[in-house]
Amino acid sequence: MYVIDQFTSFGLSLYATLISPVNILVLVGATLLGIIFGALPGLTATLGVALLTTLTYGVPTETALIALLSMYVGAVYGGSYASILINIPGTAASAATALDGYPLALKGEAGKALGLTTTASFLGTMFGMVVLVLLSPLIIDLALQFTSFEFFLLAFFGILISGTLSSRDLVYKGWIAGFIGLFMSTVGRDRLQFFPRFTFDISELDAGLEVVPVLLGAFGIPQIIKVLVNRQPLARPKEFARILPEWGTIARNAKHIVRSASIGVGIGSVPGIGEDIAGWVSYGVARNTSKHPETFGTGEVAGVVSSETANNACIGGALIPLITLGIPGSPPAAMLLGALMLHNVTPGPMIEFEHPGFILELTAILLLASLAMWGLGITLAKQVVKVLKLPAQVFMPVIAVLCVIGSYSLGLNVFNLYLMIAVGIVAYFLTEMEYPISPLVIGVILGPMADENLRRALMVSEGSFAPLFQRPVCLLLLVVIVLTVMSQIPACKRAKERLTDRVLGRKPRNASMDVD
């Protein structure tokens, strides 16, 4: 009976939304704006939702919600455009998409890759939405298991895994890049005691390094220099490339989609972290569980699908703690919280009593936003691929201008421009030495979280590291981290092989594979 009731009111919400032409216009418009925001390097989902929040004060709550959620869904998806086409992630959330998306574009399959990410993002959003409605009470109990130690380990794991995954030759290089990022994140006043660290009395450094200029400098400048110096042509689109993915491709990737969506929802539901880390973890799991991990990084379809499904599934996940506890699950969700309060809706345990049907209304909007995203995405992808036909000498300077505008527009601060250029030059030399850049950016993003939570955890435990081994979630994360590190050490790799051989009765490994 309950289920039927839920379905009926869901249908009614959906109908109520669709009946108003203004709502449909806002839905499509905001999704399109979101995709553009995501695709342009430097403009992020968080910024998009923030800018839109101020504009929605005067409009009805429902219309405001449509605008904001569509913007959120569109922006998380749109990041994949820049990742795939020009190897500069439009948002940090789609950095992992570039690893396989750009090689696909170089092979002339940009259209195919975009079609796949569109469908993967759509399915991811839908999955997140279903979990939001059905399982939120269960998930919230799990999310409440996260205290400072767990947050620290999770942030640390995020940096480690992006280092592990994006290194082309030596994994240590990825970790070194990650630690450079971690170091950069310590610049500024620490957030617990306001002690100035590495600020050299420069007042601009007081607030720390902004993520957007670092992201633009680190990804944008090396790519622009490389393409222009080597006269490397942009990826070529195949003529008449099919955008709409074949059902067979989707079906073959079904297990990646389901797994990645679960990871995305899970990470989204943990307060404070979101799309940025979800893409990486999901990509990592896909590679580690693959039968042919060596194809990852060379244009593996499963890689693109995994990161894009996860970052969109994160949206539904991030809404779970927002609605049930009033705690935003991701940075854009934090902006969403502000917007809701602006409309006199205070999310929390009592939301269903104070605003009956609110969760279903939210779900209905999420469904419509993901449909709009899919429709627009498939239509746009065909056109967007054509930018690759532009000569690099014309296209790259335009990207450079966008990077400059993106860095400056954030707080209209000239200092961010200098920061972007400095980071860009360092990043260029690092990429020339084959250091991956993503871990550096992830380090800057997750560094404050790792730093702040470790120090707070030690304050809570009065200096003891014992809780690391006593708390179940901690222990699990710790084991995963140790395994990740050990799996990269040659001696451990050999030991593991020997051990497996012995367990299997000294049979050669191939023989045991034949058995099953």
Next chain:
Amino acid sequence: MKKTLVLSTAILMASVTTGLAADKYPARDITNVVVWAAGGGTDLCNRVVSAEMAKILGVNINVTNKTGGVSGSIGMDAVYNEKPDGYTIAGISESVVTAAVQGGWDKRMEVWSPFIIGGSPDVVSVTASAPYKDLKELIEAAKAEPNKIKASASAAGSIHHLNLLALMNGSGAKFNYIPYNGSAPAQNAAMSGEVTVVVTSVAEQQQLLKGKKLRPLGMLTPDSFTVDGVGTIPSSFPDYPKLKEYLPISQAIGFAVRSDTPEDVKKTLGDAFEKALKSDAVKKWTTENYYTVSGKHGKAAQAEFARLESLFGWTLFELGAAKFSPEKFGIPKP
């Protein structure tokens, strides 16, 4: 003839100018520059009150947000650099009083003439599963084992931290203060049991109190406070009279004009402000959001901001969190 002309021109000009001055303000739209982000408490409060004041004044009040800098210094600087004619006002809260000692700008709060709408009072709550049924039990337990019970209260030097410090000073109990980057993570930590005690505002806690995720023990204000579905939360003052020496330290959300703004402009704004606070829309909003209305403006409001400035400035300095000593700006000790 000439004389008459000069005289009549003079009279005409005088009457025109006085006429203009009399009904001049407000002759055009007013801009309210809120120094905190859209959707925050200061922003919401200013939008609701500005909308009512606009009706009374007969002009639009456009609310914009100019965030950034240190303690809202960028927004304050922008308003301060405009003409002091009452057409540009700054949406502020008590948190801006640290702008000088934190190195955001070089002025004291006396440059402003604030209009204080009010704020949500602070409440002491504990984890739902904690054994303490009232404030006395908690304080006794903390006295028995000093620095053992963990308490969260937003970031170091925030208004909630100051309230927690005042509670410790006034009751003699010692808590182990764990800083969090904002009220939401601090409350989250109290829910997950990482800390036992949390001090934040009723507005911030209301959902968690109603959902029985946190248990309220006492208000840090002289009056008790009623929350629908939770009941009346008693004041902590009767049990610990010494709290009076330190409290209340209340949020002071509102807006401000430069203090050198002409008196008649300030008066027009003040009258409209008082009327707006009595309007149904503002009353409804403040009740629903658990705000206590202050309504102070003029001298009283300036005194309140001077008190907050000295309290916040010196506390931050003693915590080692201030960039400059409050002495540098001549801020007296509390």
